[in-house]
Amino acid sequence: MTDILSLTDDIIHGWADDPRGPVALSLKQRLLPVEGEGAVFFPPTYADTRDGYAIDELSDGTIVVTVDSVGAQANRMEPLFKRAKADQPENPLAALVPQIDVAYGNEKTTSLLEAGHRLGDALIRSTDLQEQAQAAFRHYLDTGDADAIAKLAPTSLVFGAWDSRDTQAKLPRIVQSVIRAHDVDVLHRSAQYNPALDYTALGVFDETDKAKAERDAKSPLAQRGFVHVPSVNAPGGVIARGGIWRSVTINLVALRQLGGTNGKALRRYVLGLSLVAATEPQDGFLRQGCLLTPDAEAPADWQLVARTGKRQALALDADRALAYARDAAAAFGVGPDRRATFSPTKAKADVKAKG
Incomplete structure (x- = not known):
């Protein structure tokens, strides 16, 4: 039986501190x-x-399909840190990061944790946080100091960000996750829409119009649901003969490249957030017809990967990750919560500036 490494704070600290330490989890x-x-x-x-579907065929003929991409997984993990709604239990992860809400429209708000490009998103460039975000990115570019980014939007360090429309600063992903299914059989499905009434008999249109519309699913009558519309050979899901697998990597090399005026505390803080993001259970509802759970008969297999390639099994779970992250957040100091307001004027100026 393979020995499983029991974790202490000193061991986890080493992942962030030791330049000769392991390369990944x-x-x-x-x-x-x-x-x-x-x-x-x-x-x-x-x-x-x-x-x-996003299907790849391997050289041996095995079919692999992407169930949830790297980007989609990041966009599911990041909102785990969002403050709970008023009628929901408190979210313990929310205290680990600044809560930045942007007001827009008629008393509506959205969280930065739901913005696809994170700190580099057009949402931020359209608020009074634009100057702070730009300054944080430029400071990182000029000095390698990521403290300001961590105080403003630390999950941009965890899941990566590219300020492609302004400073061009790039933050590599530290946490990368993807779900793929192996050795799949692809199915198809057909369906038939039947209108509730015979609208021809009611004088809405004549038999000629009906016949034309039923042969053209893009016709106005078909689009609005007034005639029979068949749907044939549409994607009907897949069956995975080789299993559905979630693969997660925490890049410790990229983590240790983060610098700052308080570099050690920063790296431990970002590591704590990364561990939480990677271990916190997801709800598994990826889309209609795709509700997945971990296989209880096959426990999660965490491995510590040394630069030599040697692997060591780890006893890592969500409770241990959260305990470490809380201590690291307290030592670094979580940035303040902020509320910004979306400005159509700033948005228009941003569009104009970039042609």
Whole structure:
């Protein structure tokens, strides 16, 4: 039996502090549809792809399909740190990061934790936080000091960000996650829409119009639901013969490259957030027809990967990650919560400035 490394704070500190330390933490986790082994589930669909899905065929003929991309996984993990709604229990993860809310429209708000490009998002450039974000990015570019970014939007350090429309600062992903299904069979489905009434008999249109519309799903009558509309050979989900696997990597090399006036505390803080993001259970509802849970018969397999390639099993779970993250956040000092307001004037100016 492989020995499992029990974690202490000193061991975890070393991942952030030791320049000769391990290169990564790696998780391999088997998932199952809630309906059970062999059940049909639905990957995301894309235009102009094989059978509608992101499918790759390996050299041996095995079919692999992407169930949730790296970007999609990051966008699911980041809101785990968002403050809970008023009618929900308190979220213990919310205290680990600044809560930045942007007001817009008629008393509506959105969280920076839901912005796809994070601190480099157009949302931030359209508020009075634009100057602070730009200054933080420029300071990072000029000095390598990421403290200001961590005080403003630390999850931009965890999940990566690219200020591609302004300073060009790039922050590499420290946490990367993807879900793929292996050895899949692709299914198709057909359906028939039947209108509630015979609208021809009621004089809404005549038989000629009806016949034309039923042969053209893009016709106005078909689009508005007044005639029979068949849907044939549409994507019907997949069955995974080789399992559904979530793979997570925490890049400790990229972590240790972060500098700052309080560099050691910064790196430990970002490491704590990364551990929480990687271990916190997800709700598994990826899209309609795709509700996944961990396989209880195949526990998550965390491995510590040394620069020599040697691997060591780890006893890492969400409770241990959160305990470390709380201490690291207290030592670094979480930035203040902020509330900004979306400015159409700033948004228009940003568009004009970039042509």
